Structure formats: structure tokens, C-alpha cells
Amino acid sequence: xxxxxxxxxxxxxxxxxxxGKWTWAAREALKTLAGKNKVWIQASSDQSxxxxxxALLHWQEPPYEAAVAGYELKCFNxxxxxxxxxxLSFSQVVGLWLEHAGSDSSSLLSPxxxxxxxxxxPAEFIDLRDRLQTTIRRYERLPKVSRGLEDLNTGxxxxxxxxxxxxxxxxxxxxxxxxxxxxRRDFLLAINKHARAAIFAGRASLREKRLALSxxxxxxxxxxxxxxxxxxxxxxxxxxxxxAYCQAYPQPPSPSTQETTAWxxxxxxxxxxxxxxxERQLFRELKSAGLGLNALTVAPGLGDAADLQSLETRGKAxxxxxxxxxxxxxxxxxxxxxxxxxxxxxxxxLLEKLRNTQHHLSELPAFYDRRQFWYAQxxxxxxxxxxxxxxxxADWLTAFSSWYFxxxxxxxxxxINHQPVPAAGTAENTAPAPDHHVNILSAGxxxxxxxxxxxxxxxxxxxxxxxxxxxxxxxxxxxxxxxDATPIALAGLRDPRLAIFQSFSPLxxxxxxxxxxxxxxxxxxxxxxxxxxxxxxxxxxxxxxxPAAALHIFLPRTLVTxxxxxxxxxWEKLLSLAPQVNFYxxxxxxxxxxxxxxxxxxxxxxxxALIRAAEAAAATPFDQHAFRAMGREIQYRCGLSVPxxxxxxxxxxxxxxxxxxxxxxxxxxxxxxxxxxxxxxxxAGKKTVLLPAGKLPGYADRQTETLRQRELHSSGFHCLPLExxxxxxxxxxxxxxxxxHLGQAxxx
Numbered sequence: 001x002x003x004x005x006x007x008x009x010x011x012x013x014x015x016x017x018x019x020g021k022w023t024w025a026a027r028e029a030l031k032t033l034a035g036k037n038k039v040w041i042q043a044s045s046d047q048s049x050x051x052x053x054x055a056l057l058h059w060q061e062p063p064y065e066a067a068v069a070g071y072e073l074k075c076f077n078x079x080x081x082x083x084x085x086x087x088l089s090f091s092q093v094v095g096l097w098l099e100h101a102g103s104d105s106s107s108l109l110s111p112x113x114x115x116x117x118x119x120x121x122p123a124e125f126i127d128l129r130d131r132l133q134t135t136i137r138r139y140e141r142l143p144k145v146s147r148g149l150e151d152l153n154t155g156x157x158x159x160x161x162x163x164x165x166x167x168x169x170x171x172x173x174x175x176x177x178x179x180x181x182x183x184r185r186d187f188l189l190a191i192n193k194h195a196r197a198a199i200f201a202g203r204a205s206l207r208e209k210r211l212a213l214s215x216x217x218x219x220x221x222x223x224x225x226x227x228x229x230x231x232x233x234x235x236x237x238x239x240x241x242x243x244a245y246c247q248a249y250p251q252p253p254s255p256s257t258q259e260t261t262a263w264x265x266x267x268x269x270x271x272x273x274x275x276x277x278x279e280r281q282l283f284r285e286l287k288s289a290g291l292g293l294n295a296l297t298v299a300p301g302l303g304d305a306a307d308l309q310s311l312e313t314r315g316k317a318x319x320x321x322x323x324x325x326x327x328x329x330x331x332x333x334x335x336x337x338x339x340x341x342x343x344x345x346x347x348x349x350l351l352e353k354l355r356n357t358q359h360h361l362s363e364l365p366a367f368y369d370r371r372q373f374w375y376a377q378x379x380x381x382x383x384x385x386x387x388x389x390x391x392x393x394a395d396w397l398t399a400f401s402s403w404y405f406x407x408x409x410x411x412x413x414x415x416i417n418h419q420p421v422p423a424a425g426t427a428e429n430t431a432p433a434p435d436h437h438v439n440i441l442s443a444g445x446x447x448x449x450x451x452x453x454x455x456x457x458x459x460x461x462x463x464x465x466x467x468x469x470x471x472x473x474x475x476x477x478x479x480x481x482x483x484d485a486t487p488i489a490l491a492g493l494r495d496p497r498l499a500i501f502q503s504f505s506p507l508x509x510x511x512x513x514x515x516x517x518x519x520x521x522x523x524x525x526x527x528x529x530x531x532x533x534x535x536x537x538x539x540x541x542x543x544x545x546x547p548a549a550a551l552h553i554f555l556p557r558t559l560v561t562x563x564x565x566x567x568x569x570x571w572e573k574l575l576s577l578a579p580q581v582n583f584y585x586x587x588x589x590x591x592x593x594x595x596x597x598x599x600x601x602x603x604x605x606x607x608x609a610l611i612r613a614a615e616a617a618a619a620t621p622f623d624q625h626a627f628r629a630m631g632r633e634i635q636y637r638c639g640l641s642v643p644x645x646x647x648x649x650x651x652x653x654x655x656x657x658x659x660x661x662x663x664x665x666x667x668x669x670x671x672x673x674x675x676x677x678x679x680x681x682x683x684a685g686k687k688t689v690l691l692p693a694g695k696l697p698g699y700a701d702r703q704t705e706t707l708r709q710r711e712l713h714s715s716g717f718h719c720l721p722l723e724x725x726x727x728x729x730x731x732x733x734x735x736x737x738x739x740x741h742l743g744q745a746x747x748x
Contacts, residue, residue, distance in 0.1 A: 094727055129400070
């Protein structure tokens with residue numbers, strides 16, 4: 001089974017590389033042929049193209065240790081492959097959000113701050129974060145800015161000395177600011193947590209309606225295939241379900257006596273449009289409702305009326321205390337605020353006045369410097385900085401990061417994904433097509449003019465020039481060192497040679513042996529690469545690349561330029577010709593070290609890396625660490641990035657560790673052709689793999705993912721999904737549920 005380890009191109013030319021590129025090309029060809037479309041094949045030689053075309057008619061996937069028949073895939077991707085934040089998926093961004101969501105500071109910024117002008121990209125986030133850090137340092141260095149002392153009670157100037165007034169003002173300001181800041185923080189937490197709960201409640205309501213409509217559409221489709229009594233019964237049940245939907249939700253389409261499928265289909269379309277309109281207006285309606293929040297209007301389940309009443313009482317008491325102390329000339333209380341939002345605004349007005357008084361000695365240059373710096377910032381950043389400036393500097397980055405990632409997550413659609421999961425078109429589910437559907441395009445021949453959009457052109461040689469507008473799909477097989485190609489990995493194959501081409505953890509070594517040779521085989525030049533299979537020695541330039549039981553390769557210490565280029569062109573094919581390879585060479589250990597330390601991906605480096613890999617394979621015991629290290633170095637120089645730890649797995653694992661102190665958690669563990677995002681080991685020794693979005697790393701289809709998780713199950717692992725949406729909506733509840741599941745499964 002082959003699958004991409006990086007997101008493939010959405011359209012146009014797809015260049016693929018890696019151990020699975022031939023399997024991928026064959027599967028894509030078979031899917032095209034199954035659709036009655038044509039496949040065009042071009043290679044550096046017509047013989048190679050014909051051999052691939054003939055293999056398509058008898059294609060078989062590589063052998064697998066565990067069959068997938070009868071295994072039901074319980075964990076699979078519950079989100080699309082849509083990249084939400086750079087090259088990160090929805091579940092990965094939830095992990096970034098969860099990193100900051102554990103403290104009160106994460107909820108101090110309102111979710112209703114306008115996102116106009118934000119791109120929600122990694123580059124923008126880093127830029128804004130750096131600007132905020134600069135702002136923190138800048139504002140901490142400058143003296144505080146005052147708006148004047150004209151609002152103070154004139155009694156301080158008329159009846160008290162400077163020392164008395166200063167002592168009175170300082171002591172009272174310290175007390176009032178401490179109380180006010182704490183109260184304001186509590187207001188922000190209550191209002192923003194209520195708003196967040198209302199957002200998820202609204203999104204949940206929309207999902208519920210969409211799910212009900214999905215069942216109705218499915219029933220309408222099934223009705224088309226029924227006849228007679230079954231059709232009448234199904235139609236009656238369908239319209240009964242429609243009437244129940246109309247009665248269940250406020251302002252639904254009115255039931256009608258026109259019980260025709262065409263009428264119902266039109267009603268379902270209208271309801272879909274209405275739900276889309278509701279989703280577009282959701283934030284506007286919730287923001288309007290939030291403005292009227294108080295202890296009387298708070299909805300059950302979205303907030304605590306007693307908490308809101310307590311906030312109102314504390315706010316009135318603070319205003320009364322300030323007025324009775326006579327700090328200001330005019331009274332501040334006297335007008336009751338009817339809503340929690342207005343109560344917060346009233347409190348913020350008081351805090352602003354108190355802070356303005358506290359910093360009344362600031363000078364004009366400092367004020368000017370602040371304003372100049374302020375307007376130098378982008379408008380969308382100023383919308384974030386404005387509320388941050390009233391918070392402690394220690395809360396800035398946490399509050400901003402949480403707000404930013406939460407707004408980024410809201411870009412992901414809340415509806416149910418109705419798109420079917422694509423299945424691979426392998427030889428098991430695709431019948432071979434007639435020969436005339438496979439066409440050989442000779443090297444150098446003009447581009448075919450009779451191609452259709454559904455046809456597929458496969459180029460087996462990376463140097464083939466391809467047209468910009470071909471009129472059909474294109475697939476080109478590229479060498480591993482091609483930086484622009486999509487890497488394709490193989491799953492289910494136990495060949496240890498895979499560690500050279502992809503992230504793979506071999507338990508046993510390949511049958512490779514390094515053999516020191518003082519000179520080249522008799523009769524051959526000492527600076528040419530030589531290959532021997534079943535026949536005699538040949539130069540690499542004349543090698544026929546025939547499979548053999550054993551392969552002998554002479555790699556000289558000094559390589560001519562032509563052979564270096566040939567080695568880079570054919571090295572992947574050479575390593576796949578025979579299960580046993582003997583590497584003859586005249587490198588010293590110093591020569592190998594120098595070649596490995598050279599820059600780039602050259603023939604000399606590759607020869608040295610293969611010899612060192614053979615040394616590790618031949619060591620007793622097998623030096624697995626050194627063998628994998630050579631594979632990783634080759635992959636790194638070929639532009640294959642090692643998957644990074646999944647942010648959601650890391651953050652969820654840290655929180656689960658506090659809930660399950662007896663468990664042991666491992667992150668990003670290599671396992672065969674992939675990495676296990678999070679492994680939980682119970683005190684009883686039971687192993688569970690927790691999978692963000694329900695799948696292993698990579699972009700495997702359902703059939704391949706079934707195989708990978710079936711192998712995990714056969715190895716004693718239990719698979720458990722980390723549902724990103726549930727964790728985002730309520731991390732504490734979702735993670736406690738996962739912890740209970742792990743505890744029950746282990747008997748603890």
C-alpha cells in the first residue's frame with residue numbers, strides 16, 4: 001500500500017518520489033482504466049514503457065504480513081485533508097490552541113474582536129507575536145502616560161497638604177485598583193466564557209439540523225430505488241420524518257399536503273440555504289444577544305445567574321466606596337447598568353480614571369513616543385493591542401495566542417463532511433482494462449492530441465519535458481532527491497531497505513555486505529562504477545537492471561563525473577534489483593568520513609553513505625541506530641522532512657498524564673513506516689495509540705489506513721481517536737472522557 005507523507009498537489013502535474021512511487025503510479029493507472037479512460041506511458045526507452053504497461057495487466061500489490069479482510073476500521077479521519085494553517089490540519093491547530101488554553105489568561109480577549117485583515121497564516125502569527133513582544137519591552141521602558149489631574153476632588157488642594165493628599169491618593173488608588181482589576185478580570189472571564197459557550201451551542205444546533213437533513217436526503221435517494229409497497233412505506237416514513245423535523249425546530253418550512261419527492265427535494269434545498277444563511281449570521285446574532293446578558297437573561301447551561309448577580313453587586317459596592325471616599329470631584333455612581341456588558345463598561349471607566357490619576361506625572365515626550373509607536377502598527381494588530389494594554393504584560397502572549405488560534409479554528413466549517421472517503425483503485429477492486437486503453441508514447445514523440453480530461457499521462461523518467469496545458473492528468477516519477485516531488489511511502493512491507501527511502505524502523509538488517517577491494521575487478525578501470533548480477537561485470541552506463549538473486553557493485557573511491565550522475569539517476573533501481581547486495585570498494589575510513597561531510601547530495605556522498613549503511617547491516621549485532629542514521633541523512637539531503645510531533649498529541653498527552661498518574665506516555669514514537677503520535681502504557685502493560693483525527697500521520701486513503709491500524713492491532717496496540725472538535729469545544733470534559741476510557745480498558 002502506498003500513501004503520500006505530505007499533502008499532494010490539488011491539481012495539475014503531480015511529481016512523486018520515494019519507495020511507493022511505482023505502486024502509486026500503478027494504482028492511479030488502474031483507477032483511470034477502470035473509468036474507461038486511457039493511460040499514456042512514456043519512458044526514456046520504449047522497452048521500459050512497454051514493461052510497465054504489461055505489468056499493469058497483472059499488477060499485484062506487494063505482499064503483506066497481515067490481511068485487512070474482516071477488520072473494521074474504527075479510527076479514521078473525521079476531518080478533511082484541508083490545510084488550515086500553513087501545512088497544518090485542523091487537529092494540529094487544535095493542539096497549538098490547547099497549549100495556551102489551560103490558563104485564565106487565554107480567555108481575556110473577546111471572541112467578537114473583528115478578524116478583518118487577518119490572514120491566519122504562520123508568517124502572520126510570527127510577525128504579530130514578535131510585534132507584541134517588542135511592544136511589551138517598549139511600554140515597560142517608557143514612563144506611564146497621564147491624561148491630567150483635573151478630575152480629582154478639589155478638597156485635596158484646598159484643605160490638605162501635598163504630603164497628606166499624596167498619601168491619601170496613593171493608599172486609596174492601590175486598594176481600588178487591586179479590587180477593580182480583580183473584578184474586571186472576573187467580568188471578562190464570565191462574559192467571554194458565556195460567549196464561547198453560546199458559539200459552540202449555536203454551532204452544535206446547526207450540526208444537529210444538518211445531520212437531520214442528511215438523513216432525509218439519504219432517505220430520498222433510497223426511495224428512488226424502491227418499488228411497490230416498499231416504496232409506499234418508505235415514502236410515508238420519509239414524509240413523517242420531514243413533518244417531525246418541521247415541528248422540532250423553530251421557524252421551519254411549513255408541512256404541506258403536496259407529498260411528492262420533487263417538492264420535498266426542493267424543500268430540503270431551501271432548508272440547506274436557510275442553514276447556510278443562519279451560519280453566516282451566527283456571530284452577529286450571538287454578539288447582539290451577548291450585549292443584553294445579565295443575571296435575568298442568561299440561558300441555562302451557558303452561564304451562572306448567581307455569578308453574574310455577584311459581579312453586579314461587587315461593582316456597585318466599589319463605585320459607592322470610591323464616591324464615599326471623596327477621591328473625585330463628581331460622583332461616579334448613581335446610574336444602574338442593566339446588563340453585564342454595561343456593568344463591565346462602567347467598571348472599566350472607573351479603572352481608566354484611577355490609572356490616569358496614578359500616572360499623572362508622565363511627560364509629553366513619553367506620550368508622543370507611545371502614540372508614534374502605536375500608529376506604526378497595522379490596524380488589525382491595534383485591535384488586539386487595545387485591550388491588551390489594559391492587561392498585565394505577563395498575560396499578553398498567552399491571551400493573544402489563544403485568541404489567534406481560536407479564530408483560526410473558526411475558519412474550519414462546522415457542518416458535517418458528507419464527502420465520501422476515497423478508496424484506492426488497486427488490483428483487488430479494479431479489473432484490468434484491454435490493451436488498447438494503454439498507449440506507449442515513444443521518447444521524443446509529439447504530445448498526443450486525442451487525450452481527454454479523464455486520461456492519465458505517466459512519465460517514468462524525470463527528465464521528460466511536459467506541456468503546460470496537457471488536457472489530461474499527469475503523473476511523473478521523480479528521483480528521491482527531487483525537492484519538488486511529493487514523497488510516497490510504502491506501508492505493510494517488511495523490507496529493511498525501506499529505511500533508506502522513507503521513515504522506517506527495521507528490526508532486522510538487509511543482506512548487504514561491505515567488501516574492501518584494493519583494485520577494480522580484472523580488466524576494468526579503477527574509476528568506474530561496475531555492476532554484476534547473474535551475468536558478468538558491466539559498467540553502470542551499460543547495465544540492463546535485470547533482477548537477480550544477488551548483486552555486486554564496485555564503488556571506487558574516485559568517481560568520474562559521468563558515473564556520479566549515473567549513480568544519482570539509478571541508485572534507487574539498483575538497491576531494488578536483488579535482496580542481497582555486496583558493495584566492493586577501495587574507500588578508507590577517512591575517505592568515507594570526508595565524503596559524508598561534503599555538502600549536498602552528490603555521487604561521492606551517496607556511495608559513502610551506502611557503504612556505511614552496509615557496514616551497519618553487516619555488524620554483529622545489527623547496528624540499527626547507525627543504519628537508520630544513514631537513511632535519515634540520505635532522506636534529509638533529498639528533501640524528505642521527518643514528520644514533527646503532532647501538537648494535539650503532545651498537549652493532550654501532558655494533560656492526560658495528570659489525570660492518569662499511573663500511566664506512562666510516549667510521544668512521536670517510530671514504528672515501522674510511520675510514527676505513533678501518542679502511546680499510553682497502562683500499569684497493566686496494555687498499550688493504546690491515541691490518534692489525532694483518528695488516523696496515523698500521512699495522507700493514506702481508507703484501505704491503506706485500515707491496513708496500518710490492523711497491523712497496530714495485531715501487534716497488541718489498541719487505537720483510540722483524539723477528536724479535535726470535542727477537545728476544542730470542551731477540553732476538560734473530552735480529555736476526562738478519554739482518561740476514563742483508558743482506565744476502563746486497562747482495568748484501573
